[in-house]
Amino acid sequence: MKCRHCDTLLFNSFLNLGMAPPSNAYIEENEINHYEKKLPLKVSVCHNCWLVQTDDYVSADSLFSSTYAYFSSTSSSWLSHAKSYVEKITDELILNKNSTVVEVASNDGYLLKNFVEKNIPCFGIEPTESTAAVAEKIGIPVIRKFFSSELAYQLVQEKGAVDLIIGNNVYAHVPDINDFTKGLKILLKQNGTITLEFPHILKLLQYCQFDTVYHEHFSYLSLHIVERIFKKFGLRIYKVKELSTHGGSLRIYGCHIDDSRHNDSSVQSIMDKEVDFGLLSMDTYLNFQSRVIKIKDDLLGFINEKLLVGSILAAYGAAAKGNTFINYANITREMIRFVCDAAESKQGKFMPGSHIPILSPSALREIKPDYVIILPWNLKDEIIKEHAYINDWGGKFVVAIPSIKIIN
Ligand SMILES: [Zn+2]
Known part of the structure; x- marks a missing residue:
C-alpha cells in the first residue's frame, strides 16, 4: 500500500484492531443470520510525510450508502458549536447578502441553517440522500455529490467561486485527500477563506482514543500534514484554533498561498507542540x-x-x-x-x-x-x-x- 498523500510505500503499520464491519452498516432484524462483510482495520504512518492513515480495503461508495444514518442535529452540543462558529466567522470575515458560503458534507443542515437565518447565501454539498433531504426542507440548496476537484470546476462554472468553504469532520473522511484539497483551491475566491475541523492526531495518541479509528475515517491529521498538503496545492494555513470537540480537534483557517493575510502566531505554536509531543518520531507510534x-x-x-x-x-x-x-x-x-x-x-x-x-x-x-x-x-x-x-x-x-x- 502507498501513502495517500505522497505515494511512498507504507511499511509502518502500528495499530491492528482485527477484523471489523463497516462501522455504519447497521443490521436489520431479518439480516441477523446473514453473512456480514468484515475487513481488516489497520492504521499505518508514512515515514516520509507522517500522514497517519487507515489501510485501504473499502471503496467510499460502499461505505456511505443512502441509508447511512448519522444526523448531525441529534447532538445538542454539536448544534451549539455550529451556531457559535457561524456568529464568529460572520463577524470576522464580514459576510453579508453578497457573500457565498458552502459547506462540504453539510449533513442535515445543522450548520448552514444559521447562515439562512442571517440571509447569507449558502449551499451544501452532501451525497447522503436522507440527510440532504432534511436540509432542503429547511431551505438549504444541496448538491447531492461527493466533493472533488471535478465538482469544484463545475461549481465555479455554474455558480462562481465562493467566499467561505467550510468542512467539519469531512477532511479526515475523504479517501483522496489530494484531489479534495485541489477542489478547495479551485472553488475558493481570491481573498476567500477555508475552515476545516478535524480531530487532532496528537489527542488521539495522547489519550489513546483508538476507537476513533474505523474504515471510513481514512486520515488522522496533524497541523504538519495539513500544512504540507495545502502547500502542495497552492494554499496556506494562516490561523489554527484548538477545539474540545471530538476529544480534541483543530480548526484550521486557510487561504490562497499569496493572500495578504499574515500567519497568526497560533500556527507556529501548534507546529512546535506537535514536534515536542513526538508526532515526527516513529517511536511515538510504535508503542501505541x-x-x-x-x-x-x-x-x-x-x-x-x-x-x-x-x-x-x-x-x-x-x-x-x-x-x-x-x-x-x-x-x-x-x-x-x-x-x-x-x-x-x-x-x-x-x-x-x-x-x-x-x-x-x-x-x-x-x-x-x-x-x-x-x-x-x-x-x-x-x-x-x-x-x-x-x-x-x-x-x-x-x-x-x-x-x-x-x-x-
Ligand atoms: Zn506520505
Missing part, C-alpha cells in the same frame, strides 16, 4: 498498540466482574466509536444487553458485528441497568446530564477511555 490492549483488557475485566455478580449492563451511543471498541474487544449481546441511541433511524436495528440491539433511550427507564457504558466519551457530559435519573435506581455511568472510570 500496547496501550490500546490495556484499555480493552480493563473494560473486559470490569464487564466480567459485574456479570458474575448479576449486574445488568447497557451502553449509550450507537455510533462508529462504539462499534470499533465493541468489535475489537469482542463484546457480545450476552455481555451488554442493549445500546441506546436518540437517533430514531438507528432504533430497532442492531450494531454491526456484535448484533447488540439498538433501543430508544426510554429503554433505560424500563430495564434499569446497573451500569451504562458511554461509548461516545466526547459527549459524556451531555449524556450524563440528560440521563441523570439512572441514579434513582442506583445506576452508574462508565467510560473506558482514556482509562476506565465509574461515574457516580
Whole structure:
C-alpha cells in the first residue's frame, strides 16, 4: 500500500484492531443470520510525510450508502458549536447578502441553517440522500455529490467561486485527500477563506482514543500534514484554533498561498507542540498498540466482574466509536444487553458485528441497568446530564477511555 498523500510505500503499520464491519452498516432484524462483510482495520504512518492513515480495503461508495444514518442535529452540543462558529466567522470575515458560503458534507443542515437565518447565501454539498433531504426542507440548496476537484470546476462554472468553504469532520473522511484539497483551491475566491475541523492526531495518541479509528475515517491529521498538503496545492494555513470537540480537534483557517493575510502566531505554536509531543518520531507510534490492549483488557475485566455478580449492563451511543471498541474487544449481546441511541433511524436495528440491539433511550427507564457504558466519551457530559435519573435506581455511568472510570 502507498501513502495517500505522497505515494511512498507504507511499511509502518502500528495499530491492528482485527477484523471489523463497516462501522455504519447497521443490521436489520431479518439480516441477523446473514453473512456480514468484515475487513481488516489497520492504521499505518508514512515515514516520509507522517500522514497517519487507515489501510485501504473499502471503496467510499460502499461505505456511505443512502441509508447511512448519522444526523448531525441529534447532538445538542454539536448544534451549539455550529451556531457559535457561524456568529464568529460572520463577524470576522464580514459576510453579508453578497457573500457565498458552502459547506462540504453539510449533513442535515445543522450548520448552514444559521447562515439562512442571517440571509447569507449558502449551499451544501452532501451525497447522503436522507440527510440532504432534511436540509432542503429547511431551505438549504444541496448538491447531492461527493466533493472533488471535478465538482469544484463545475461549481465555479455554474455558480462562481465562493467566499467561505467550510468542512467539519469531512477532511479526515475523504479517501483522496489530494484531489479534495485541489477542489478547495479551485472553488475558493481570491481573498476567500477555508475552515476545516478535524480531530487532532496528537489527542488521539495522547489519550489513546483508538476507537476513533474505523474504515471510513481514512486520515488522522496533524497541523504538519495539513500544512504540507495545502502547500502542495497552492494554499496556506494562516490561523489554527484548538477545539474540545471530538476529544480534541483543530480548526484550521486557510487561504490562497499569496493572500495578504499574515500567519497568526497560533500556527507556529501548534507546529512546535506537535514536534515536542513526538508526532515526527516513529517511536511515538510504535508503542501505541500496547496501550490500546490495556484499555480493552480493563473494560473486559470490569464487564466480567459485574456479570458474575448479576449486574445488568447497557451502553449509550450507537455510533462508529462504539462499534470499533465493541468489535475489537469482542463484546457480545450476552455481555451488554442493549445500546441506546436518540437517533430514531438507528432504533430497532442492531450494531454491526456484535448484533447488540439498538433501543430508544426510554429503554433505560424500563430495564434499569446497573451500569451504562458511554461509548461516545466526547459527549459524556451531555449524556450524563440528560440521563441523570439512572441514579434513582442506583445506576452508574462508565467510560473506558482514556482509562476506565465509574461515574457516580
Ligand atoms: Zn506520505
